[in-house]
Amino acid sequence: MLNFSKLTVSLGKRQIFSNLNGQCEGGQFVALVGENGAGKSTLLHTLAGERPYSGEVIFKNKSIDLWDIDQLATQRAVLTQHHNSAFAFAIPDIIAMGRHQLSETRQACVDKVQQYIQLMTLEGLLDRNIQQLSGGELQRVFMAKCLAQLDAFSEGSRNKLMLLDEPTSALDLRHQHRLLQIVKSFTQQGNTAIVAIHDLNLAALYADSVLLLHEGRLQAYGEPKTVFQQSILERVYRSPMHISSHPTLNHPMIFSEPQELTHEIKSFNRG
Secondary structure (H helix, E strand, O other): OOOEEEEEEEEEEEEEEEEEEEEEOOOOOOEOOOOOOOOOOHHHHHHOOOOOOEEEEEOOEEEEEHHHHHHHHEEEEEEEEOOOOOOOOOOHHHHHHHOOOOOOOOHHHHHHHHHHHHHHOOOOOOOHHHHHHOOOHHHHHHHHHHHHHOOOOOOOOOEEEEEEEOOOOOOOOHHHHHHHHHHHHHHHOEEEEEOOOOHHHHHHOOOOEEEEEOOEEEEEEEHHHHHHHHHHHHHHHHOOOEEEHHHHHHOOEEEEEEOHHHHHHHHHOOO
């Protein structure tokens, strides 16, 4: 589905990551984790074909650079972290923008948009425009747009790619699980999702594979139980970690400990 090799990206004189290699199979939910500044967002946008790079990014047996932009829009969707708009668009209009490249009647588009509104539980927000929404509500609207763009869950919708940059960062607990359950269902139909996420326990619950970035390098890549090892996580996050098991599900759970800041705080009072 998606392969990358010798992938290197720099911003100005700063190298974000170097010589990354990886393969994401169809039907996989891949969690992309790591510290702030590890390069997660940059990697997602590079895999989407939106950043210059050296190396190779191959999507469905073709270099991402060689895809026609309109055709690519029907096969991969990107959810960014920020959703600012200078215009007070209605929610259905935002979602419908994801379908502009599809050949369908206006009524068919309206019907599909309504389905994604229901899937993302947006019915109670329709009396507001996007400038009147909270951060979490905006995330759900633009997630619906991504699903509409890929015609997700329609018959024959397979081998598509979703790249999501911290899609749960502003969501409450219920909506975090609902969104990730939707992504999991999307991958179980033969599609692929790469999801940048900070919550390691959510990654452990939903991901088939975890890609751990650290200081511009691929620190670990494999099943959650393989990547989420105490020694690996303590080295990357520089905090004490404990690994346990979910009480009812066969998934690892990660617990971190606060670090003592007494010395740093007291230093402010020194003459």
